[in-house]
Amino acid sequence: MAGIYIHIPFCKSRCVYCDFYSTTSLTLGQRYVDVVCKEMEKRAKTYDGKVVETVYLGGGTPSQLSETLLRQLFECLYQAYDISTEAEVTMECNPDDVTEAFARMISLLPVNRVSMGAQTFSQERLLFMRRRHTAEQVKEAVERLRKAGIQNISIDLMYGFPNETMAEWECDIQEAVSLDVEHLSAYALQYEVGTPLYKMLKRGEVTEIDEELERQMYFQLIDTLSEAGFEHYEISNWGKPGYHSRHNSNYWNQTPYIGLGAAAHSFDGKNRQWNVADIHQYMEGMEKGEPCVEYEELTPDNHYNEIVMTALRTSKGLSLDNLSPVYADYCLRQAKRFIDDGLLAMDNKNLRLTREGLFVSDMIMAELMKV
Incomplete structure (x- = not known):
C-alpha cells in the first residue's frame, strides 16, 4: 500500500x-x-x-x-x-x-x-x-x-x-x-x-x-x-x-493509495475514484451515508497511458518490461522519432527523457499515448 x-x-x-x-x-x-x-x-x-x-x-x-x-x-x-x-x-x-x-x-x-x-x-x-x-x-x-x-x-x-x-x-x-x-x-x-x-x-x-x-x-x-x-x-x-x-x-510508480476528503482521488491499481469537489456536497453525502463519489474503471489503453504519463516523469523512466508486448511495440514505434531527435533515450529496454526532452515532456508523453 x-x-x-x-x-x-x-x-x-x-x-x-x-x-x-x-x-x-x-x-x-x-x-x-x-x-x-x-x-x-x-x-x-x-x-x-x-x-x-x-x-x-x-x-x-x-x-x-x-x-x-x-x-x-x-x-x-x-x-x-x-x-x-x-x-x-x-x-x-x-x-x-x-x-x-x-x-x-x-x-x-x-x-x-x-x-x-x-x-x-x-x-x-x-x-x-x-x-x-x-x-x-x-x-x-x-x-x-x-x-x-x-x-x-x-x-x-x-x-x-x-x-x-x-x-x-x-x-x-x-x-x-x-x-x-x-x-x-x-x-x-x-x-x-x-x-x-x-x-x-x-x-x-x-x-x-x-x-x-x-x-x-x-x-x-x-x-x-x-x-x-x-x-x-x-x-x-x-x-x-x-x-x-x-x-x-x-x-x-502506479502504487495504490487512498484519498480522503473533498476532491480527493484514490487508486487501487486497476480503478480510480474521487470524491466530489464541493465541501458541502461531500459532507452532506457522508453524513447521510450516501457518499458523492465518481468511479472510473481503467481500460487497457487508459492503464497504458497512465503508465506512460507517470513513469516518464521520473529519472528512472519507463521500463518496457512493464508493458505487454503489444503496448511495448506501440510505445517504441511512437518513441522512435523522439529518440532520433535526442529527446528520449533507450537504455536496456528502459525509455527515459533526456535533458532536452524534460522541458517538452508533456508533448512527448501525449505522442506516446493511445487515443
Missing part, C-alpha cells in the same frame, strides 16, 4: 494562480474533520489491511487546522489503519502559520516531514500572487521547524512570472539552497482557466514569459541544484540522497 492522502481544503485566502479545490469557510473545520474521520472508518472496512507506508496532508492549507482538529484527525487515522512506525508523514504548511508554538505542536504529532510553499523570495512577486507570507517568514519557519526537531523539510518554488529576469530567478534558487532543506519542488507559473491569473492574462494585464527564457530558467535550476547536492528524480522534484518524497514517488 502506497499511502493515504487527506485533503484539507481550507485556505485563509486564495492565490491568483491556484486551481486546486479549496474554500475560505474556516468555520467548517470541526464538521469537516468529523466527516473525514467517518470516511476513514467507512473505507477502512473494505481496505485490504496492508501496512500504510506514507501519509500526506495536502490542501488547501492543512496548517489552518487547530491543534485539537489535527490531533483528532491523526487519532482517527491511526485507529482506522495500520500505519507503519517508519511511515513518512507529510503535512503542507504555509510559512506564516509556522510559529514556534505551531512547530512544537506538530513535532508532537506523527508528522515527520513538512512541505512549504515558498514560491519566491521576492516580496513584489509574493504580493502579486496574493501570498500571505513574506520571504523572511519562510526562513523563520525553517529555523523553527529545525528547532522543533523536524529534519525533513521541502519547499516549493515557482518561476516564469511576468517580467521575471534570469538574474531574479537565480537569486530565488540561491535563497532556497541557502536554507539547506532536504527537498525542493519547482514549477513554471501556469495560467489555469478560471483562476484570477488567467483572467488577468485575458484582460491583457499580464503577459506570459518568453518560452525560451522559461526553458533557460528550468535548465539553470537543474544545474544549480545538482551542484548543491540535490538529485533530480522527477521532472519537477529534487531531493538530497535519501530524501526523495516517498508518497509522491508512489504516485509515479
